Amino acid sequence: MDLHTFDDTIVALSTPPGQSGIGIVRITGPEAIAIAEDVFVPAGPTRRPSQLQSFTTAYGRVVDGERTVDEVILTVMRAPKTYTTQDVVEINCHGGIVPLRRTLELVLAQGARLADPGEFTKRAFYFGRIDLAQAEAVGDLINARTVEAQAAAMDQLEGKFSQQVNGLRDSLVDLTASLEAALDFGEMDIEMMSKATILNACDGIAAQLTTLIDSAEVGRVLREGVKTAIVGRPNVGKSSLMNALLGHDRAIVTPIPGTTRDVVEDTINVGGATLLLADTAGLRESQDVVEAEGIQRTQTAMQKADLVLLVMDGSAPLGEEDVALMGTVPRDKTILVINKDDLPAGFEEQALAAWGDRAAVRISAKLGSGIDELKDVISQTIWGGGAGPGSSTLVTNVRHKVALERTRDHVIAARGAAEAGLTEEYIASDLREALDALGEIVGVTLAEDIIDRIFENFCIGK
Ligand SMILES: Nc1nc2c(ncn2[C@@H]2O[C@H](COP(=O)(O)OP(=O)(O)OP(=O)(O)O)[C@@H](O)[C@H]2O)c(=O)[nH]1
Ligand SMILES: [Mg+2]
Known part of the structure; x- marks a missing residue:
């Protein structure tokens, strides 16, 4: 790609490839309107793209020489108040694979270049309309699978998170500037900052950073979903539970132990989070090569x-294997699900006693009883008894969390330097490193290749 000059004109199909009511071909760049002029013939003589005011549309045809390719609605958005801040033209075609592809090809033939993934949003970032955290939120919004995830992404897109980050940056800049002033004018009669003032300021900033860092677990769950493995011995009803949670028959259920061989995956929403469910092969000693491979995959999923x-x-007696399994599963993130509650009890009390006070639920996957209660317990386990996604700003991105942690480390180092009575120079140098780390979040201090990698994960046409 032309290294971040972004002075060429790009085009992409902004709707998913396939059949749909309409499909949108989107163009942006200095030549966007001129190129549209070449491929579009308006129905009304005064509705040529170059004649259209910003944010107005025209009805007409996309043409390839004498031939009409499609009947379309064309929208012109003029720089600088557009998504990318450059001229943008959107052509609403019929959502067929061929008219869309031909329209795209015509635009390419007029000199546009096929857009890289996320390049529209990348331009919005490079031209300063949004910062990097906001740009990332566009991707999060598109990928959100629950209302809660969408709300968190929207907050970030609207700049709530960036405002907090920028507020912290201002505090750091103020503090650093005061320290550096003391350095520069050390000989003159400038009032030095007292040690207590510096320590207080560092503590205040570190505390705000900690609040944000602590929100990251909730944020991560919202953004990435919860990888959930359904495990147990053969025939206990894992696949039945998978189906009961999903509300339809996804996994094969039979009375034969060892039915599930490969990992079967699907998703559901519970308590505002997306569970990425994995039904697995029952755990037992097996000579069967296929089953053994399945069991290996169960271990990996777990x-x-x-x-x-x-x-x-x-309904079965508690075996040694059950007790062994209880010992191998990860303690804090496992819920014991005692199934077949509709049958006479076999070992429930014993199992519950062995499990201790950890989360446990009785269900009948067959009848569907206890499933709502299980969902409640899942929700409590995910949000750790905390409030879950609430109104406060959430850090939803691991990149942001890591940057916040590094910022806090540098602030703590600055505090340590102040406490040890080191000169302003040392304290200020730690604070400048804190500023750099914090600036990575909004994209003011971040290597270009890392920024490129962030946008590579976007969809084409966004
Ligand atoms: N009575 C009763 N039977 C159940 C219940 N849940 C599952 N079963 C039966 O138990 C048998 C095994 O169910 P599956 O869901 O295939 O068990 P699984 O744990 O996936 O078994 P593998 O894939 O072989 O490891 C089937 O005959 C189910 O109908 C339940 O709640 N009550
Ligand atoms: Mg199964």
């Missing part, structure tokens, strides 16, 4: 999981 649902058959 290691990667944020949440484990350990299923047991409440």
Whole structure:
């Protein structure tokens, strides 16, 4: 790509490829309107793209020489008040694969370049309309799968998070400037900052950073979802539980132990979070090569999981294997699910006693009883008894969290320097590093290749 001059004109299909009511071909750059002029013939003679006022539309045809490719509505948005801050033209075509592809090709033939993933948003960032955290929020909004995730992304897009980051940057700049003034004018009669003032300022900033960092777990859950592994011995009803949670028959259920071989995945929303469910092969010693491979995958799914649902058959006697399983699952992130509650009890009390005061629920996957209660317990486990997604600003991005942690480390180092009675120079140098780390979030201090990588994950046409 032309290295961040962004002075060429790009085009992309902004709607998913496939059949739909309409599909949008989107163009931006200095030549956007001129190119549109070449491929579009308006129905009304005064409605040529170059004649249209900003944010107005024209009805007409996309033409390839003498031939009409499609009937379309064309919108012109003039720089600088546009998504990218450059001229933008959107052509609403019929959502067929061929008319869209041909329209795209015509625009390319007029000199536009196919946009890179996320390049429209990248231009909005490079031209300063939004900062990097806001640009990332566009991707989060598109990927949000729950109302809560969407709300967090929208807050970030509207700049609530950036405002907090910028507020902290201002505090750091003020403090650093005061210290540096003391350095520069050390000989003159400038009032030095007292040690107590510096310590207080550092503590205040560190506390605000901690509040943001602490919100990151909730934010991560909202943004990325919760990897949930359903594990247990064969035939206890793992696949039945998967189906009961989903509300439809996704996984194969049979009375034969060892039915599920490969990991079966699907998603549901619980308590505002998206659960990425994985039904797995039952755990047992097996000579069968296929089953053994499945069991290996169960182990992997369990290691990667944020949440484990350990299923047991409440109508069967408690075996050594059950006790062993209870010992191997990760303690804090496992919910014991005692299934087949509709049958006479086999070992429930014993199992619950062995499990201690950790989360446990009785269900009947067959009848669907206890599923709502299980969802409540899942929700409590995910949000750790905390409020979950509330009204305060959430850090939803690991990149942001890491930058906040580094900022806090530098602020703590600055505080340490002040406490140790080091000169202003040392304190200020730590604070400047804190500022750099914080600036990475909004994109003022971040290497270009990292910025490129962030946008590579975007969809084409956004
Ligand atoms: N009575 C009763 N039977 C159940 C219940 N849940 C599952 N079953 C039965 O238990 C048998 C095994 O169910 P599955 O869901 O296939 O069990 P699984 O744990 O996935 O088994 P594998 O994939 O072989 O490890 C089936 O015959 C189910 O109908 C339940 O709540 N009550
Ligand atoms: Mg199964």
